[in-house]
Amino acid sequence: MKSIITRKNVVLLGGLVLLVILLGVADATLNNYYLRILQLIGIYIVLTASLNLTNGFTGDFSLGHAAFMAIGGYTSALLTMPLAARALQLAELPVWFQEFVSPFPLATVFGGILAAIIALPVGLVVLRLRGHYLAVATLGLLIIVKSIASNWEPVTRGARGLSGLNAETNLWWAFGWAVITIFVVWRMVHSPFGRSMIAVRDDSVAAASRGVHVFRIRLVAFIMSAFFGGVGGALLAHQLTAITPPTFSFDLTFLIVIMLVIGGSGSVTGSVIGAIIMTILPVILRDLERRFDLPGVSQIIIAAALIAFMIFRRQGLMGHRELHPSTWFMKKPATPASVDAPQQ
Amino acid sequence: MRNIRFMALGVSAVMLLAGCSAGGGGGDSDEIVVGAVYSITGSQASIDEPAYNGFKLAAKEINEAGGINGKQIRVAFSDAASDTTTLTNVVSELIENDGAVALGGTNDSTFALAAGPIAQAAGIPFVASGATLPTLPDQVGDYMFMACYGDDLQAQAIANYSMEELDAKTAWALVDQAYDFTTALNTFFQERFIAVGGEIVLEDSYKSGDTDYSAQIARLQALPTQPDVLFVSAIPNEAGIITQQIREAGLTQPIVSGDGYDTPLVAEVAGDNSKDVYFSTHVSLESEDAVVQNFVKAYTEEYGTGPENAFAALGYDTMNLIADALKRAADDSDPAAVKDALASTQDLVAVTGTISYPEGSRKPSKAVSIMRIVDEVTTFVKVIEP
Numbered sequence: 001m002k003s004i005i006t007r008k009n010v011v012l013l014g015g016l017v018l019l020v021i022l023l024g025v026a027d028a029t030l031n032n033y034y035l036r037i038l039q040l041i042g043i044y045i046v047l048t049a050s051l052n053l054t055n056g057f058t059g060d061f062s063l064g065h066a067a068f069m070a071i072g073g074y075t076s077a078l079l080t081m082p083l084a085a086r087a088l089q090l091a092e093l094p095v096w097f098q099e100f101v102s103p104f105p106l107a108t109v110f111g112g113i114l115a116a117i118i119a120l121p122v123g124l125v126v127l128r129l130r131g132h133y134l135a136v137a138t139l140g141l142l143i144i145v146k147s148i149a150s151n152w153e154p155v156t157r158g159a160r161g162l163s164g165l166n167a168e169t170n171l172w173w174a175f176g177w178a179v180i181t182i183f184v185v186w187r188m189v190h191s192p193f194g195r196s197m198i199a200v201r202d203d204s205v206a207a208a209s210r211g212v213h214v215f216r217i218r219l220v221a222f223i224m225s226a227f228f229g230g231v232g233g234a235l236l237a238h239q240l241t242a243i244t245p246p247t248f249s250f251d252l253t254f255l256i257v258i259m260l261v262i263g264g265s266g267s268v269t270g271s272v273i274g275a276i277i278m279t280i281l282p283v284i285l286r287d288l289e290r291r292f293d294l295p296g297v298s299q300i301i302i303a304a305a306l307i308a309f310m311i312f313r314r315q316g317l318m319g320h321r322e323l324h325p326s327t328w329f330m331k332k333p334a335t336p337a338s339v340d341a342p343q344q
Numbered sequence: 345m346r347n348i349r350f351m352a353l354g355v356s357a358v359m360l361l362a363g364c365s366a367g368g369g370g371g372d373s374d375e376i377v378v379g380a381v382y383s384i385t386g387s388q389a390s391i392d393e394p395a396y397n398g399f400k401l402a403a404k405e406i407n408e409a410g411g412i413n414g415k416q417i418r419v420a421f422s423d424a425a426s427d428t429t430t431l432t433n434v435v436s437e438l439i440e441n442d443g444a445v446a447l448g449g450t451n452d453s454t455f456a457l458a459a460g461p462i463a464q465a466a467g468i469p470f471v472a473s474g475a476t477l478p479t480l481p482d483q484v485g486d487y488m489f490m491a492c493y494g495d496d497l498q499a500q501a502i503a504n505y506s507m508e509e510l511d512a513k514t515a516w517a518l519v520d521q522a523y524d525f526t527t528a529l530n531t532f533f534q535e536r537f538i539a540v541g542g543e544i545v546l547e548d549s550y551k552s553g554d555t556d557y558s559a560q561i562a563r564l565q566a567l568p569t570q571p572d573v574l575f576v577s578a579i580p581n582e583a584g585i586i587t588q589q590i591r592e593a594g595l596t597q598p599i600v601s602g603d604g605y606d607t608p609l610v611a612e613v614a615g616d617n618s619k620d621v622y623f624s625t626h627v628s629l630e631s632e633d634a635v636v637q638n639f640v641k642a643y644t645e646e647y648g649t650g651p652e653n654a655f656a657a658l659g660y661d662t663m664n665l666i667a668d669a670l671k672r673a674a675d676d677s678d679p680a681a682v683k684d685a686l687a688s689t690q691d692l693v694a695v696t697g698t699i700s701y702p703e704g705s706r707k708p709s710k711a712v713s714i715m716r717i718v719d720e721v722t723t724f725v726k727v728i729e730p
Binding site: 031032033034036037040085088150151153158159160161163164167236239240241242243244246247251282283286289290295296299 | 384385421422423427428429430432433436437439440441454457458461462465466479483521522523524527551552
């Protein structure tokens with residue numbers, strides 16, 4: 001039996017303790033604005049790392065992440081909405097619904113579960129496609145979810161959206177879920193299941209001929225990704241305290257895809273780095289915009305930077321590699337290299 | 345390759361630090377920081393940019409006249425980009441980093457409902473410029489104020505005008521189901537119209553984005569007796585198309601509506617068919633009132649173009665409303681004192697009408713201007729006092 005007190009685990013535990021201390025210090029010293037930005041980083045890590053399961057590791061390019069966020073966001077918002085706001089906004093719903101408020105953690109999990117449940121039939125249909133066709137089909141899912149949100153008047157209040165939620169998302173929930181997501185994704189990817197995912201991505205015919213259940217692997221990855229998408233949506237809804245259908249826009253889907261591509265799809269730590277960069281960069285640019293009085297310029301700069309990035313480093317900052325702190329203290333890498341040879 | 349990985353880590357770490365050190369700088373004691381929350385890029389830009397210009401103009405005039413209690417006003421602004429996430433970040437930034445003692449802005453009730461709670465939680469008064477949802481202050485809390493009237497007031501004004509000036513006894517109501525604004529306007533119009541003895545012969549609905557209204561118009565034409573006025577509760581996007589299709593069907597009754605019709609789109613889209621349309625709005629910029637004319641003149645001098653719409657006037661009034669409260673506040677650096685002063689605003693002369701907050705309400709009772717469109721030309725017809 002292998003001891004759990006390995007060097008790797010000690011480093012991991014040390015890292016977690018360090019994170020908790022850093023978050024504690026941040027929580028005590030930073031003002032609400034910086035805490036908001038930090039919360040957003042946590043939320044985007046959840047979203048990017050989970051999107052990595054499909055887009056990065058299984059090679060199924062999905063543009064439907066915002067759809068699962070919307071499902072999680074609306075579900076959790078309906079569950080946690082305070083009674084006063086409920087009476088004002090959801091008067092058409094049955095009486096039993098007017099009389100309970102679910103705690104936020106439960107609502108978050110529930111939002112994730114509902115997103116995962118919906119991902120099952122959706123996945124059964126859209127995962128028959130691959131490549132561009134899959135991307136378009138998942139984009140279709142986003143359109144369907146948005147139009148349901150815009151038209152299911154008694155429940156979602158249509159374009160008016162749900163407001164008056166309590167600001168439940170704090171640093172601990174955002175980063176707690178970020179750690180859980182990273183942990184789950186990491187364990188999935190570094191397991192026999194993850195090897196199969198990567199095999200499906202790199203050559204699905206070869207994988208199938210070696211006995212990998214290609215469709216099942218892709219479906220499970222899609223559902224897991226949807227679960228954390230739903231959780232991320234719930235966290236975002238409870239940071240904004242108000243959600244409308246336009247919140248879950250194409251822009252949001254593309255923002256997460258961009259985070260993934262910048263960090264390096266196919267790298268868990270890459271998606272974390274991508275999420276951090278693409279949350280902070282717009283904030284810094286907005287600050288420069290303010291100083292030099294040039295509104296709108298930040299969007300142009302980000303777009304130009306993306307084009308340059310795609311030309312000069314299209315595999316993302318990390319490519320398929322990982323940052324693994326425990327390896328910094330060892331001679332050889334603890335994690336095996338990807339199945340395919342790294343491109344560069 | 346290893347160095348690229350460290351570079352990636354380094355870049356994100358540096359950005360994390362840079363992000364935390366960005367901004368900063370609280371207010372000096374000889375200046376008062378007021379935050380402006382507007383989106384000058386994105387979908388809100390056409391109404392938010394004039395409002396922000398009006399807001400800045402008011403601050404400039406106050407500073408030129410010697411400021412408030414000897415202190416200059418500094419308008420802190422960061423573009424909210426018509427995006428809820430950015431908007432909430434901006435509100436938080438203005439409060440926490442710029443040290444704003446009061447905030448003003450947003451011309452959209454949905455955005456106001458996202459921005460308001462942050463100010464409420466931080467205990468900073470927030471004056472919504474053009475968000476007309478009547479329940480807004482109650483939904484957000486005691487730090488939320490409105491510079492504009494609520495939809496209840498404008499709906500009552502249209503109902504009264506229809507009844508008294510247009511001799512209407514019966515009305516048809518067409519409502520856009522997609523917005524708080526349109527549904528609320530419809531509810532309040534019907535309540536008032538029925539209360540003063542009118543009758544709603546048929547209520548019909550559509551969803552923002554529809555382009556064909558022939559079904560609704562056919563149902564209207566099938567009525568045994570035609571209503572005296574046609575009430576349309578629409579946002580600017582559909583105002584022109586609906587007018588066009590109603591007139592094309594040969595219906596000639598007056599069309600009445602709220603400030604959703606205060607858009608050049610009615611004349612542009614409906615063209616010759618833009619006849620006999622009456623709508624309520626915040627102010628007529630053609631009014632001969634000296635306050636309005638001075639504002640139009642100052643705005644034109646400052647920006648080289650006249651105020652684009654009534655929202656410019658609302659932005660101007662928002663800043664003046666905050667300034668008036670700062671002057672009267674027991675301590676102009678204490679947000680709670682500013683909130684109390686705002687709540688006790690009485691008879692403040694503003695471009696969009698005299699502003700007073702009735703006891704216990706944070707929604708002003710104000711005059712409503714009724715405008716009329718005839719053959720693509722909009723003219724001012726009447727001011728209805730509350």
